[in-house]
Amino acid sequence: MITPMRSIPYYSSHINESDNSSESESGVCYSPFYSRILDPPRGIPKLSDIQTIHTSGGDKPQMRSTNMGPRKKRKYSPRVNWVLPKKIKKSFSFRSPSKDSPPNGEEYNNETTTLSKNIDENLETLKHILHYEINSDVIVRTFDIPTVPKVKAAILFIDGLVAGDLINLAILQPLMLIANLDTSETKDHLNQVKRRLLPGNQVVEQDNYRAAIEDILSGVTCLLIEGYDIALTIDTRSWEHRSIDKPSSEMVVRGPQEAFNETLKSNLALIRRRMQTPDLIIEILKVGTLSRTDCALLYIEGLTNPQLVREAKRRITRTESDHIQDTGILEQFIEDKPYVLAPQTLSTERPDRMAAFLAEGYVGIMLDGSPFGLILPATFWSLLQSAEDYFLRWPFGAFLRIIRVLALVLAILLPAIYLALTNYHPEMIPTDLLLSITASRERVPFPTIVEVLIMELSIELIREAGIRIPGVIGSTLGIVGALILGQAAVAASIVSPILVVIVAITALGAFAVPNFNMAFAIRIYRFIYIILAAVLGFYGVAIGVFTQLMVYVNLNSFGVPYMSPVAPYTKSSGDALFRYPLWKLEIRPFFLKPQQIKRQPLISRRWSKHENKNNKNDKLKDNDEKITNKMKP
Amino acid sequence: MATEKKIGIREAIAATIYFLSTKLLISFPQHMAEMGETAAWIVIIISFITATVGFLVVMALIRRYPTMNIVEASEEAGGSVLGIIASIGYFSFFFATTVLLIREFSETVSTALLPRTPLSVIMGVFIISTFSAVHMGLGAIAGTALIGMPLITVTLILLNFLLLPQSNFDVIFPLFGPGLRTLISRGISHSGIAGEILFLGVIANNLDGRHKMQSAGLISLAVAGFFMVMSTLTYCAVFPYPLSLHITYPGYESSTLIYMGRFLQRIEVAFVFLWVISACIHIALSGYTAVAIVQNIFKLPSYRPLLPAFAVLAFTFALAPSDIPQAMHVDFMIVKTYGGLVVFVMPLILLLISRLRSFAKADRR
Numbered sequence: 001m002i003t004p005m006r007s008i009p010y011y012s013s014h015i016n017e018s019d020n021s022s023e024s025e026s027g028v029c030y031s032p033f034y035s036r037i038l039d040p041p042r043g044i045p046k047l048s049d050i051q052t053i054h055t056s057g058g059d060k061p062q063m064r065s066t067n068m069g070p071r072k073k074r075k076y077s078p079r080v081n082w083v084l085p086k087k088i089k090k091s092f093s094f095r096s097p098s099k100d101s102p103p104n105g106e107e108y109n110n111e112t113t114t115l116s117k118n119i120d121e122n123l124e125t126l127k128h129i130l131h132y133e134i135n136s137d138v139i140v141r142t143f144d145i146p147t148v149p150k151v152k153a154a155i156l157f158i159d160g161l162v163a164g165d166l167i168n169l170a171i172l173q174p175l176m177l178i179a180n181l182d183t184s185e186t187k188d189h190l191n192q193v194k195r196r197l198l199p200g201n202q203v204v205e206q207d208n209y210r211a212a213i214e215d216i217l218s219g220v221t222c223l224l225i226e227g228y229d230i231a232l233t234i235d236t237r238s239w240e241h242r243s244i245d246k247p248s249s250e251m252v253v254r255g256p257q258e259a260f261n262e263t264l265k266s267n268l269a270l271i272r273r274r275m276q277t278p279d280l281i282i283e284i285l286k287v288g289t290l291s292r293t294d295c296a297l298l299y300i301e302g303l304t305n306p307q308l309v310r311e312a313k314r315r316i317t318r319t320e321s322d323h324i325q326d327t328g329i330l331e332q333f334i335e336d337k338p339y340v341l342a343p344q345t346l347s348t349e350r351p352d353r354m355a356a357f358l359a360e361g362y363v364g365i366m367l368d369g370s371p372f373g374l375i376l377p378a379t380f381w382s383l384l385q386s387a388e389d390y391f392l393r394w395p396f397g398a399f400l401r402i403i404r405v406l407a408l409v410l411a412i413l414l415p416a417i418y419l420a421l422t423n424y425h426p427e428m429i430p431t432d433l434l435l436s437i438t439a440s441r442e443r444v445p446f447p448t449i450v451e452v453l454i455m456e457l458s459i460e461l462i463r464e465a466g467i468r469i470p471g472v473i474g475s476t477l478g479i480v481g482a483l484i485l486g487q488a489a490v491a492a493s494i495v496s497p498i499l500v501v502i503v504a505i506t507a508l509g510a511f512a513v514p515n516f517n518m519a520f521a522i523r524i525y526r527f528i529y530i531i532l533a534a535v536l537g538f539y540g541v542a543i544g545v546f547t548q549l550m551v552y553v554n555l556n557s558f559g560v561p562y563m564s565p566v567a568p569y570t571k572s573s574g575d576a577l578f579r580y581p582l583w584k585l586e587i588r589p590f591f592l593k594p595q596q597i598k599r600q601p602l603i604s605r606r607w608s609k610h611e612n613k614n615n616k617n618d619k620l621k622d623n624d625e626k627i628t629n630k631m632k633p
Numbered sequence: 634m635a636t637e638k639k640i641g642i643r644e645a646i647a648a649t650i651y652f653l654s655t656k657l658l659i660s661f662p663q664h665m666a667e668m669g670e671t672a673a674w675i676v677i678i679i680s681f682i683t684a685t686v687g688f689l690v691v692m693a694l695i696r697r698y699p700t701m702n703i704v705e706a707s708e709e710a711g712g713s714v715l716g717i718i719a720s721i722g723y724f725s726f727f728f729a730t731t732v733l734l735i736r737e738f739s740e741t742v743s744t745a746l747l748p749r750t751p752l753s754v755i756m757g758v759f760i761i762s763t764f765s766a767v768h769m770g771l772g773a774i775a776g777t778a779l780i781g782m783p784l785i786t787v788t789l790i791l792l793n794f795l796l797l798p799q800s801n802f803d804v805i806f807p808l809f810g811p812g813l814r815t816l817i818s819r820g821i822s823h824s825g826i827a828g829e830i831l832f833l834g835v836i837a838n839n840l841d842g843r844h845k846m847q848s849a850g851l852i853s854l855a856v857a858g859f860f861m862v863m864s865t866l867t868y869c870a871v872f873p874y875p876l877s878l879h880i881t882y883p884g885y886e887s888s889t890l891i892y893m894g895r896f897l898q899r900i901e902v903a904f905v906f907l908w909v910i911s912a913c914i915h916i917a918l919s920g921y922t923a924v925a926i927v928q929n930i931f932k933l934p935s936y937r938p939l940l941p942a943f944a945v946l947a948f949t950f951a952l953a954p955s956d957i958p959q960a961m962h963v964d965f966m967i968v969k970t971y972g973g974l975v976v977f978v979m980p981l982i983l984l985l986i987s988r989l990r991s992f993a994k995a996d997r998r
Binding site: 424425427428430432536537538539540541542543545546547549550551553554561563566567568569 | 897
C-alpha cells in the first residue's frame with residue numbers, strides 16, 4: 001500500500017510520547033520533534049516501518065508501509081489532515097524536549113518527512129518548527145519570480161548566521177529582477193533557477209524537512225518554490241568570528257604560529273592546507289540532541305587503521321547528550337576510563353600538530369565552536385611531546401624531552417620527596433644541608449606536612465585566581481601573589497624559605513609539561529603523593545609510583561595501550577621518550593596498526609654519499625624492501 | 634587464563650628477570666655465603682646451570698602439549714591424581730615465595746625506612762598494592778616490569794660500581810671455598826633459587842609467541858644469573874667470609890657503605906625506594922602465578938574472585954614466622970632447597986610418564 005509522504009504529520013495528532021522508548025541503534029540523537037512523529041499510536045504504521053521505494057515512474061522516493069495488511073483500507077486521508085490543528089501544533093514542538101521521548105535516531109535517519117508541492121504548506125510547517133511567531137531571528141521573505149505566470153517563492157534563514165549582502169545579491173536580485181525564465185520550452189522552473197539564477201557556489205536540493213531545518217540552522221538560506229517539493233539550500237553562511245590567532249597554550253619559538261579558532265570551517269581549512277592529499281577524509285557527524293553540533297572526524301584514507309576510525313565514529317555516534325559544545329565535553333563522553341586521572345585523548349590547538357598526527361595514522365576530531373582538536377588515541381609519551389620537538393634539530397628536541405621528563409618527575413614527586421626526607425629519612429640529607437634546612441625551619445611552628453599543604457594550596461589558589469581574574473590583573477597576580485605571599489609567609493614564619501623554593505620548582509615543573517590536561521592530572525597526583533609521603537615516607541611514595549605505573553600500563557586509549565610503544569613493546573621509530581633524528585624515523589607507530597607502516601625509506605637523505613656512487617640505487621631499493629618486510633605485522 | 638591479555642616476549646623476559654633476581658635485595662647473598670663461603674657466587678652459577686637444565690625439561694613437557702600450560706600439561710601427562718599433586722606442588726612453591734617475600738621485604742622496609750611503623754601496616758600496604766596489581770592482570774604487571782627493567786639494571790650496576798672502592802677481591806679466595814664437590818652438590822640442591830622460571834610455563838598460553846618461550850627463559854636465566862653472580866661477588870668482596878654470614882640485609886647494608894664524597898653519602902634510602910618497586914613487581918608476579926595455578930587446577934574462568942581470599946591468606950601466613958631469621962630460614966633452607974624438586978624434578982617425572990605412555994600407545998597400535 002502506498003502511503004503518501006505527507007501523511008507523516010498526521011501521525012503527530014496521535015502522539016503517545018510514553019511509547020517512544022526505542023533506542024537509537026546508530027546512536028545519533030535527534031530532537032524530540034523528530035521522535036514524536038515516528039511513534040504513532042496502535043493501528044497506524046510507524047515511520048520506521050515505512051520503506052523508501054523508488055517507483056518506476058520517477059526518481060522521487062515514496063514510502064510504503066510494511067506492517068500493514070496489504071488489503072486493509074486506510075482510515076485516514078493524509079491530505080485532509082495535512083493542516084495541523086492548533087492543539088497538535090503545540091505538541092509539534094521542535095525545541096521542547098520531553099523526558100518521555102528519548103531519541104529515536106535510526107528511524108529518522110533512514111526515513112524523513114518530505115516536503116510538499118504546496119509552498120504554503122511547506123512554509124507553514126517550517127515556520128512552525130522554527131517557532132517563527134516568537135523567534136525574532138527567523139526570517140521569512142516571500143516574493144514572486146517574475147515569469148509568466150508568476151511563480152511564488154520564499155526564502156528562510158536565520159538572521160546573524162548569514163551574509164545579508166550575499167542573499168540580496170546572489171538570491172533575491174537574480175530571482176526578483178533578472179529572472180527571465182523561458183517557460184515556453186520547459187516548465188522545470190526549479191532546474192532553471194538552480195542552473196541559471198543562483199550564482200551561489202553551493203546549492204543543494206533537499207527534499208525533507210529535517211535536512212532543510214538543519215541547513216537553515218547552520219546558516220544556509222532555504223529557497224522554496226511553488227509547485228516543487230524540493231527546497232534549494234544556498235550556502236550563505238557568515239557570522240562574526242575570531243580570526244586565526246597565535247596559540248595560547250602550545251606556544252613555540254620556532255614553527256607555525258597559527259592556532260585553531262571557533263569556526264570549524266576555517267579549522268578544517270587550516271588542516272587541509274597542511275595535508276594536500278585527496279586521501280584526507282573529513283567526515284561530518286552531528287553531536288548533541290539540542291546543539292546538533294558539527295563534529296568533524298579526520299583521518300587519512302588508506303593509512304589510518306580502519307578499526308580505529310570505526311571505533312572513534314562508533315563512540316561519537318553512540319554519545320547521547322543534549323548539548324556538546326566543546327571537544328573538552330566530547331572527550332569526557334568518549335574516553336575509555338573516566339575515573340583515571342590521566343588524559344586519554346590528546347587535545348591540541350595547533351593545526352600543524354593535528355596534521356602531523358594524522359600523517360602518523362592517528363584520528364582527529366574537530367568540533368564546531370571549539371578551538372581545540374582531539375587526537376586519538378593518546379599515549380603517555382605523546383602527552384610529553386611538543387610540536388617544537390620536531391621543528392628544532394634533533395639534539396635540541398631530544399634534550400627538551402629529557403627536560404620534560406625531569407619536569408614531570410619533579411612536578412609529581414618533589415614535595416613528597418622533601419616531606420619524606422625531612423620527616424622520615426633526615427640521615428640521607430647531607431649534614432650541611434640538613435643544618436641549613438633545620439635552621440630555616442626553626443621558627444616555623446607547623447609540622448612539615450602542614451607547611452607543604454599551605455604552600456601547595458596557596459599556589460593552586462594563585463593559579464586559579466590568575467586565570468579567573470580578567471585582563472592585566474590576572475597575569476600580574478601570579479607573579480605578585482607568588483612573590484608577596486611567599487615573602488610574607490617566610491617573614492611571618494609560616495613556611496620555611498626552602499619550602500618556597502621546593503614549591504616554586506614544583507610549579508615550574510608542572511608548567512613545563514606541554515599538555516594542559518596532563519599538567520592538571522599532575523597537580524592532583526602531587527597531593528596524593530604528599531599524603532602518601534606524610535603517612536609512609538619513601539615507602540608510601542614508592543608504593544604510589546608502583547600503583548600509578550600499574551594503572552597506566554593497564555590503561556587503554558581507543559584500544560591502544562597507554563604506555564605504548566614501551567609497554568607493551570611495539571615496533572616504532574625512536575619517537576617516544578627520546579627523539580631520534582628525523583631521517584631515522586622510518587616507520588609509523590606500530591601500536592596504531594596503520595595500513596602503511598613505512599613513513600620514509602631507510603635512507604631518506606638520498607642526496608648524501610649514496611647518490612654519487614654507482615649501483616647504489618639498487619641497494620636503496622633493497623633497503624626499502626627490507627624495512628617494509630621487517631615491519632610487516 | 635583464556636580471558637587474560639597476551640603479553641609479548643619482551644614483557645615475559647622482563648617479568649622473569651625481575652622474578653628471578655629481586656631476591657638479591659633481601660637476604661639472598663648471605664645465604665649464598667652460607668652455602669659457598671668465599672665461593673658463594675660459584676654456587677649461584679651451578680644452581681642456575683641446574684635450573685637451566687630443569688627449565689629445558691619443563692619446556693620438553695610443555696612442548697608435548699602445544700596448547701597447554703604447565704598445569705594443564707602436568708594433568709594431561711600424569712593423570713588427574715599425579716597432575717593435581719604436581720600442580721599443588723607448583724602452587725605451594727609460588728605461594729610460599731609470595732608469603733615469604735612479603736614478610737622479608739616488609740621487614741627490610743621496617744628496618745631501613747619505617748622503624749616505628751607496625752609491621753602489619755607495612756605488610757598490609759604491600760598486600761593491597763600488589764594484589765591490586767594482580768587484579769589488573771598479567772599484562773599490567775609484565776608491562777610495569779618492562780618499564781622498570783632499566784631501573785633495576787641501572788640500580789644493580791650502579792650499586793656494584795659504587796661499592797668497588799670498598800671491595801677487596803682478595804677475600805674471595807680460596808676460589809672454590811669449601812671444595813668443588815661441595816659447591817656442586819650445594820648448587821644443585823639449591824637450584825630452587827631459580828625455581829621461579831616455572832612462571833613461564835604457567836603463563837605459556839598467555840604468551841604472544843609461544844614458540845619463543847624457550848629462548849625467553851634462557852635469556853632470563855642468563856641475565857638474572859649475571860645480576861646475581863655480580864652482586865654476590867661484590868657482596869663477598871665487600872664483606873669478607875666470616876662477616877658475610879652475619880649480615881641480615883645484605884643489599885641494604887652494602888648500600889650504606891657507599892660514599893661519594895662528603896656531600897653524597899647515606900644514599901641507601903634512594904636504593905630502597907627502587908627496591909620497594911622491584912619487590913612489588915616480584916610479589917605481584919608470584920601472587921599472580923599462585924592464583925593462576927589455582928585457577929587452572931579448578932578450571933575457573935577467572936582468578937579474580939580468588940584474590941581477596943588469597944590476600945587474607947598471604948597476610949596471615951606472612952605473619953606466621955616469629956621473626957625475620959625464621960622467615961629467611963624457611964625461605965632458603967626449605968622453599969629454595971626443596972623447591973627445585975617440585976618445579977624441576979616433578980616435571981621430569983611427568984615427562985617420563987608421558988613418554989612411556991606414548992610408547993605404550995604406539996606399541997598397542
